[in-house]
Amino acid sequence: MTINSAKDTPIVLETKHLNVHVPGRILINDLNWQVKKGERWCLIGRNGAGKSTLLRIIAGVQANSSAGEINWLGQALTEYKSEELAKVRAYAEQFAVGGVGLRAIDIILAAQWPWHLDASSSQEQAQAALSACDVAHLANAEWQILSGGERQRVSLAACFAQNTRAILLDEPTSHLDIGHQVALLNTLVQQSNACEQTMIASMHDIGLIQRGFTHALLLMNDGSYLAGSLSEVINPTNLERALGHPISTAQTVAGQTIYIPA
């Protein structure tokens, strides 16, 4: 179902016949999905459609109970050593946690663990990651006193600092103010262009889809899905099927198409 726009671009993530289920319910049926280098995918679907579960399974955080395959860079997820997988993909949870007394900078420095950097380059890269996510001023702030949006930006900075081929984000914009939502998507675009990083993010705000994503995976309520570039799969009919609510379009003055609930 994925259109190979550039046949020679390496495949970063591939699933074959993957079923995603929770006890008593199949969420996604027979998912055959290819994600290539530098692509930015958004996952769209209703609450409980399986966006978070899918992200956790491809991240290797949650065991996959189905017989389907997941390959990262052509190698089966199950055959990776965890230290090697840590250099391939980073994952930001929907609700990240931090222990007693942990500061933002500690979280960023900890995320560099897979690379065993020396102290000076470690500090340098950590500061760059914090600046990219507009949280450099919070470096010494304790995680417990950060707001939800500040935590999300620190979590993204930690993913950047982990310096992986792909970044998986579970609703990265849910707590952000509008300015930071747009800024975060711009940062994702810059980062993926500059470092050829692949991004996969679950999103609820359909108004943001056109701001930086290249592809979309729409999860339907009946376990089916649609995957492809934005121009192929994003239209009011498909969005309505995925979200269970009529969707209309509008044009901004700049000529950009946006999707809004009808």
Place this chain on the structure above:
Amino acid sequence: MTSSKTTLFILLVIASLASVALALSFGSVSNADAAIIYQLRLPRVLAAFAVGGLLAMSGSLLQVLTRNPLAEPSVLGVSGGASVGALAVLMMGGAGTIWVAGGAWVGAIVVMILLWLLVGGYSAHPSRMLLAGVMIATACGAISTLMITFASNVAMPGMIHWLMGDLDSVISLEAVGAILGVWLSVLILVWRLSPKIHLLQLGTDKALTLGIDVSYVQWMMVLLSALSAAAAVSIAGSIGFVGLLVPHLLRAWVVKKHGPDQKFLLPASALLGGTFLVLADMFARTVIAPSQLPVGIITALIGVPSFLWILSRFRHWNT
């Protein structure tokens, strides 16, 4: 460890040695002869140092494991479980130090597993973990009393003596050697694991994606925190709050500059915990000399207000 942390660590080593030297020279007998110092004070001071260090390490480990600033072996019922385990061995007529310590370890691990089952994992909401722990500690207290009530006349004096425990009972050199051995082994194991324990502070999922073998590290933390608490309890009975106070003092000292760096905090708590209990015990045996206070009363008098202070400091705390 950066150089400033190394400096702090050297300071802690000096403080440890100084506290031991001070405690050896202070006592109810002002001009003590060598026999009193070497046969009475030295075993007691060394035992106090190891017990304090073990309790502080146990508290530090539990605070990371549960991501709960108030976790501590006596608060979570781990020390209570160790008491029940040790009393069960004494009740069945077991007498050897090894058997009593083994019973204490089993009791402490049973409580750790109970906590895990009751609240659904160690990263459950902090207040649920705390409530479950307080209930388990209360139950352990009741079971201990019950066991003493039903104990045979032969076993009872030993059990009561042990439960009153604390450090004033004459401690054999073998027991001192054993507890120092446990202190050193736990310190070495914890030190080697500390980089991974540090990453566990980001939560289990994040630690997993960074390539940490989370379940192995967690189980080692369960075994080592239970072993530390149990070893401390088998020498000195249940001494509360050292495991709460010492990690918080250390964090307050370094966190602004270095963050909660477990590569420093865990070994440091083994030293500061020892120093703290040596000084508390010195106070306990000299303040109303020739009578002695149980050292647990001193740590509770300092510990309870500290617990309440920490509770108020973390009132905005959520997972």
